[in-house]
Amino acid sequence: MNAPNKSGWKPEMTAADDGMHSGPQTVTGNRALMLEEPLIFELAGIDTTGVDLPEIGGGANRLGGMERTAPIGLPGLSEPETVRHYTRLSRQNYAIDLGLFPLGSCTMKHNPRLNEKVARMPGFADVHPLQPVSTVRGALEVINELAFWLIDLTGMHGVAMSPKAGAHGELCGILCIRAALEARGDPREVILVPESAHGTNPATAAFAGYRVENIPANADGRVDLEALKARLGPDVAAVMITNPNTCGLFERDMKAISDAVHAAGGFVYCDGANFNAIVGKVRPGDLGVDAMHINLHKTFSTPHGGGGPGSGPVVLSEALSPYGPLPFTARTADGMVHLVEEENAAEFDHTQAFGRMTAFHGQMGMFTRALAYILSHGADGLRQVAEDAVLNANYILRSVEDLLEAPFGKSGPCMHEALFSDAGFSEGLSTLDLAKSLVDEGYHPMTMYFPLVVHGAMLVEPTETESKAGLDQFIAALRSVAERARAGDASMKQAPYYAPRRRLDETLAARKPVLAWSDPDSA
16 A cells, blocks of 8 residues: 655555556555655645744834735745755656657757857846846847848848747737738738648737638648639738648748739738748748748747747838837947837838837847857758758658558658648547557657648657657657557557556546645645
8 A cells, every 4th residue: 555654645546556567566656766756735734844034023014014914825845855856846857858859830859058058148148128228238239140140041121029939929920910001001801821820820810800711721731822812802911821831841832822912912921930941941031921930949949848938030021121019129320239119210210110019129048049059050050950850850751651641741742740640540549549659658749639630630840950860769669659559459548658647537637627736624
């Protein structure tokens, strides 16, 4: 039996208890170095403290009625207990530093340690947005230099650096389009979105007040050009298109799409989430794009996941640049880079800014990491990033397409990611079962059930930072679970067996999640 500890906490039943593991049962619930970690509230009660402090005496109360009137409700742990708790938890995380992270459309690549070193340099790591501008000239130079290279790499005219993430950048681009339309007195109300788009695209358009209409894909998994042309009209403000798209394919008709939209008086917004596949190879500005967000935390390797930090600068065409948000950096005749925060900045050809996206100017740590990545790679290195990312994705596609259906495998080479479906699985087994079984093989699952245009979709993006040996190991694991799914291995329905926790009730977890700890006694 599992014995409770001094706080009353008792380890839950582990896989060893239900016959899923061989070997002896342990009294702690631990399985060798896989430690059964309780909640921090279960390690120590809230009636104890990890430090001893003297009673406060003398001095006037300056809290102005804001003093606490009830116990703080936090567990009292010593420093060793606290450090061990969070270190043990961190060991249960999967991370890019442990292995391949195959999330499609997310570009989870290795973050070079050089970038981290640069981001921690004095003057960057400790810069504060409320410092006098005269004390942050170096930081402004970095922002302006990165802005220059983003414009150069995309073939665009201007860039808004302040958006904090991809979806934030989408909103920035759409607000630029709205401002441009309002400036010419053109009240258009529809934005067209391909049916394979990222979900943030229609959400952003709707949030900005537009009505969203879908554009279908053709049999090759690309935008149906004729259907798009047929829908264009005086009510269409823009088309939001992802290129390369979420089926892992390059939109070969991109220039024709842009020409048609422009001829109808609209603008072209490109979702730049997949820029990693074409950086250094294709300039979106040459394809007629008017606005595109760039996820620095994807294409240029800055860390992301778990909610941040992110950064989503938006490059703008000449037609939209005057409407970009404040603030922005600009180099004046004296050779210095200034932070322009005033509206009607006529000297900078930025007279019609629609407003601000954020209080300050963006994520400094993301800017320094991205610039370090760009400068350390150079033009030839960035081209190789795209080439190797595409090569790795095609290697995975062709290595498993005999076991996993590739719906668009015959539509030409894929780009940064390979798309599979659950067609061919034995009855009763699904994409979710394959993904959970992949956890037992030591890998984080790929993106599942997206894009929605493919039933049981599995989207795999290896990025350029994986070696052939690493890819071969992942392919072996993927082939193994695919063979089991096709053969009808019923044990997959209970996977994962070797994870710190067994499979959740997905419906219950989504509808009735327990997100906060409560004291069992008070409950």
